[in-house]
Amino acid sequence: MDAAKDLLKRAVELDTAQKYSEAMICYEQGVQNLLRQMKDTPSEGARKELRLRAEQYLERAEHLKQLIKEQERPAESVHSLRIAPGSTGYSYEAVFERCLDGNVHSVAVQDPYIRVRHQIYNFVRFCELLVKKCKKLSKISLTTTSGESPSESSQASSLTELQESLRERGVKLEVAYSPTLHDREIRFSNGWIVKLGRGLDYFQKLKGPFTIGFNDFDLRPCHETTIEMYHKLNVKSVKTQ
Known part of the structure; x- marks a missing residue:
């Protein structure tokens, strides 16, 4: 004893x-x-x-x-993706697939270039993907810079329209403007952190709307960029009020 x-x-x-x-x-x-x-x-x-x-x-x-x-276990999981100039197969769904699951309640986007028309369209496409893949999504927050040129004059009204559309689907979009923002980063509430060298605007401009890749972004050629993904292991998803 x-x-x-x-x-x-x-x-x-x-x-x-x-x-x-x-x-x-x-x-x-x-x-x-x-x-x-x-x-x-x-x-x-x-x-x-x-x-x-x-x-x-x-x-x-x-x-x-x-x-x-x-x-x-390691403190974090790391994935690095190098996109070569002109390469295809890198739609938002293909790139962010591992980050999207039923545990995502909120997503925070920092991208200084959600300003001109095509950049806002890109952000809309990204939001569509979140709505489709993350069934418990309740909040998206965007921090960007404020447009000042004529081509950027519709930025606020476009994002307001997107806010209303997301609200109809039970998702709150919060928009903040920072004149000093430089980093391009997306944080998912399930622990994934994605750093994008060019932000969401890594697709090349096509000749016109009747060009292959105009609608299907897996067929759209890309600019050269690097995307790094980190996952903090054992992060519990907490619903943002």
């Missing part, structure tokens, strides 16, 4: 010191000694008390085992 007490006391000390691997071993050895002691204990009440203590220590050992496994 003294051996079991010493082992379990040591296990608690190691556990408190966050030395989980050593603590788990001491817990398991201490529980084994308790179980052996229980067999030699004639009193039913004493056996019941020993069994309860053994179950509690064993439960803690199992918890530490899972904790150790999580600590041994």
Whole structure:
């Protein structure tokens, strides 16, 4: 019995010191000694008390085992995508496929160039993809820069129209303007962080609307760019109010 007490006391000390691997071993050895002691204990009440203590220590050992496994996993998953100039097959659905699932409640987009007509169209296409793939989506936030030239004069009204359209589908679009914004980044509430060298505007301009690739962006040639995707493991999706 003294051996079991010493082992379990040591296990608690190691556990408190966050030395989980050593603590788990001491817990398991201490529980084994308790179980052996229980067999030699004639009193039913004493056996019941020993069994309860053994179950509690064993439960803690199992918890530490899972904790150790999580600590041994990498801090984040990284994927890098290099798009060559003129290459095809990189529609938003193809690029962002791994980021889109039922755990996405909110998406935050930082892109300074959602200003002129085709850039806003790109953002609409991206929002359509989110609505289609993320069934629990409730919020999209966009941070961009404010357009000032004649070709950018419809920026605010276009985004307002998009806000109203998304609202009809139960999705809130928040738009903020930052004159100093430079980084291009998209954050998904399920833990994915995507850094886009050219933002969402990485497709080449076509000759006209009757050119292959005008509607199907998997067939649209791309500009050269790099897209990096990071995933913070064990991130729990939290619904943004």
